[in-house]
Amino acid sequence: MSAANGASVRSLFENAKQSPFRTCQWPFGDPQDLETFRYCGEPTLAPHSYCATHVERAYRDPDEEREAGRAAA
Numbered sequence: 001m002s003a004a005n006g007a008s009v010r011s012l013f014e015n016a017k018q019s020p021f022r023t024c025q026w027p028f029g030d031p032q033d034l035e036t037f038r039y040c041g042e043p044t045l046a047p048h049s050y051c052a053t054h055v056e057r058a059y060r061d062p063d064e065e066r067e068a069g070r071a072a073a
């Protein structure tokens, strides 16, 4: 584990504390592996904590779509 990576991860969390919803919190990589883990970082789509792309992905639920289809039929 290098000091440079530790500092960069720490500043990510500090930014999140100050303004948790300013950048997309969609995680990339393995949270247990600080070498690869990072957040998306795109501007968020208020009031969500994800960008437009990831809000859509987070709330799209295959089961829900199936329910909607059944209700319409």
Ligand SMILES: [Zn+2]
Pocket: 024, 025, 026, 040, 041, 042, 050, 051, 052, 053, 054
């Ligand atoms: Zn995103």
